Amino acid sequence: MTLVDDDELMLGGGPLRGHGFGRCGGRVLSSKLEQQICDLLSDAGLTHSHAPRHFEVPVTEDSVGAYAPLIVLRGRGRGGKTVVIECVEDIDKALLGKICAFRAKFGAEFYVIFVAAEDLIDLIPLSAYDESSVPTDLGTLINRLAD
Numbered sequence: 001m002t003l004v005d006d007d008e009l010m011l012g013g014g015p016l017r018g019h020g021f022g023r024c025g026g027r028v029l030s031s032k033l034e035q036q037i038c039d040l041l042s043d044a045g046l047t048h049s050h051a052p053r054h055f056e057v058p059v060t061e062d063s064v065g066a067y068a069p070l071i072v073l074r075g076r077g078r079g080g081k082t083v084v085i086e087c088v089e090d091i092d093k094a095l096l097g098k099i100c101a102f103r104a105k106f107g108a109e110f111y112v113i114f115v116a117a118e119d120l121i122d123l124i125p126l127s128a129y130d131e132s133s134v135p136t137d138l139g140t141l142i143n144r145l146a147d
Helices: 032-043 093-106 135-146
Strands: 048-050 055-060 063-067 071-078 081-087 110-115 131-133
Touching (some): 032 071, 032 135, 063 093
Parallel strands (some): 081 110, 110 131
Antiparallel strands (some): 055 063
């Protein structure tokens, strides 16, 4: 259940009850790491959006699921591809499966950058991203994306 306050939209249910990480463009930010990335992108003048659209991706041989890229940079590309930034603080196998399926289906259009702690990056399949970064190197990553 999500609670809405007229003055501030914050998460209000589940394991994050009573905690929120702000918002960007009306979207609630899901983690402190997402907020940190958002702040750095905004400071660098990089236009971005959070979960701007959903894609149908194959989850199993006979079913599809919805995947929404966490952060999409508008007007920026790597090799002609739109940049997607995903960040995780824990491994979610279902999400990783959707990201791998997304890359398999839309890899020609999107360049996926994964941000996670180094020990987590080692657990994420290479098929889930084109590039990875650790949170301590976010400044370098954002500066490169701004060029």
